[in-house]
Amino acid sequence: MVVPVQTGFALLLALLINQRLKAINAFRTIYFSPVVTTMVVVAIIWTFLYNPGRGFINAFLNTISFGLLGPYDWLNDPKLALPAIMVLSIWQGVGFQMVIYLAGLQEIPTFLYEAAQIDGASKRQQFFYVTLPQLRNTTIFVVIATTILAFKLFTQNWVMTKGGPQNATMTTIIHVYVQGFKQGRIGYASAITVVFFLIVLAISLLQRVILREERSV
């Protein structure tokens, strides 16, 4: 579920940043800065922000909803823990995809837009019939890379919840770590990693196949 949200958000950011506006580079720098912030640090800051009761996020939601929402016990509620961690993962990672999209946007030849304009295409039509199709390869790459990243999730879940509550934030790698390392079941853990690797391999092959079809057309 992180994947479509994060990909869409990254595209939106890239479109915003791709405009010719004053101080746009400053915004680009700001959007990208979480990427260079170490994940452990990010997880710790957000644990503080998600503090049950009087944490900033509870207070913020409470204020903008005039007291209707909250307070929530974000990280200890099995229903909320995973979405809460997703938000910070997106916060940290989306700048990366934004830059990749930005590079993709800048490679779209301007004559395509000029042609579309002469044909009387509106801005919206230009986006759906020029920008999106031209970004097809970039999108495939971003989606695949984000999917693989989601499978590799470990650090933030381990620091914030250790996979709990009630395994709500359990990931493959946490399972491997706990089983293979803490409980000494190396064989079992290795078996999981083999399956994990096969999944990643399948996703990567899928990417190759899709891209090859594209080229042969």
Add this chain to the structure above:
Amino acid sequence: MAQAYVSTSAGGSPYSRGYRLRKAAWLVANYVVLIALALFFLFPIVFMLVSSIKNNETQVIRDMSTIYAFVPRGDIGFQNYRDVFEEMPFGRFMFNSVFIVGSIVTVGIFVNSLIAYALARLSFWGRGALLSVIIALMVVPFEAVAVPLLLVVNQGPKMLGFSTWIDSYHVQIIPFMADAFSIFLFYQFFIGIPKDLEDAALVDGASRLRIYWSIIIPLSLPVFATVAILQFITHWGDFLWPLMVTRGVTYRPLPIAIQQYFGRDPKLWGDIMAFASMITIPVLIVFLLFQKWFVQSIASTGIKG
């Protein structure tokens, strides 16, 4: 908003009042969105920095649910930073991280670029097979091999009569020096360099190593920077592997240190935020200085598709 813009581009004189108004409204809306997003991306970092300089722990707790969480007020100073230094060998952790990541990056760029150069220019038996294997290795995530690798670094040296590699610097450096993706980036760059220069140098009697050093490296600085930056971002935050292979304080890098510090009770948030700031600030400064390079490096990873 999109609708409003559509109607302006479809009709209306560019000099009419309505057009200018709508244009201005569009611009304002744009900036509102941009600034709101900037706040979203900045607030946790500002929160960390501001909390870290509030000397009074109760103030940090009291302010955390209001806008004052982002305002440095009350007793401001560096007491939290002093606390971190007194309670933990912070300098040791910083040295460990810098040394480990520095070694991976510096040794890595030479190892990876040399093999990439050999693959790009020399013809030797098995070159094609080696290249395919390296490209195939790019899809193997580190997490998939972490458990078996742990066995290798623990039991392997014992079998050969050495002591285990667990809890050392080299166990955190050697497995990461050679990196398939770095080799691929170098390889792609090197095959794009025209051969003429090298042929001329060969005629003049230069050795391959000499060519690599005096021609290839100066021509390839951008890709060297790309690989160095990508390796740096990846390994500065390394968490799983050090968690598995370090036991005591001696060889522990920063991410593990702060996680242990964070796990203690009672949690002194001011101190924790000071620790977090000290990990983050150096990287942020490096990023701000070289941000053009950072952005280009990330962008170049996407183009391979």
